[in-house]
């Protein structure tokens with residue numbers, strides 16, 4: 455792993471099956487209950503939108519979202535621990551929002567753990583509002599944890615400054 459200090463401008467590109475080894479290593483370093491490789495393989499197989507953030511040719515972040523009718527759902531957004539607080543999370547989130555809007559979606563939803571202050575702050579700054587709560591949604595060290603449901607209206611590009 456190259457250090458964050460030698461970073462160049464990030465590039466965003468679609469993920470492929472060849473990326474999943476690196477994706478899984480970031481996933482395991484980031485979540486107490488990480489997605490399995492099979493989940494990512496399924497996401498690629500069914501055509502979910504999967505994008506990676508590259509620094510110096512190295513995959514250091516990714517996001518997964520899907521689309522049903524005119525609704526998009528952000529399913530995963532993750533940055534390698536050594537590359538956090540550099541703006542990559544915001545960049546990939548904005549890319550997901552722009553991509554969903556370009557695909558004709560009117561709204562984006564996501565779930566996040568109430569304990570995940572960094573992610574909630576990121577989503578709030580991007581304009582997401584809390585619209586609900588799913589009780590006992592996530593596995594937790596002790597029992598289960600609720601999910602906070604957040605929503606962003608995706609205005610047509612012509613209305614976005």
Ligand SMILES: CC(C)(COP(=O)(O)OP(=O)(O)OC[C@H]1O[C@@H](n2cnc3c(N)ncnc32)[C@H](O)[C@@H]1OP(=O)(O)O)[C@@H](O)C(=O)NCCC(=O)NCCS
Pocket residue numbers: 484485530531532533534537538539540541542543544545565566567570571572573575576577579
């Ligand atoms: C949440 C996550 C994606 C943020 O990525 P990042 O690249 O570190 O975030 P950025 O550098 O783009 O920061 C953007 C904004 O997010 C918020 N943020 C990021 N890290 C934060 C922290 N530790 N505490 C509070 N707010 C934080 C801030 O609002 C920040 O804006 P600012 O720098 O102007 O204050 C990253 O912490 C991560 O991968 N976490 C593990 C996986 C995860 O929890 N994903 C979300 C699942 S719902």
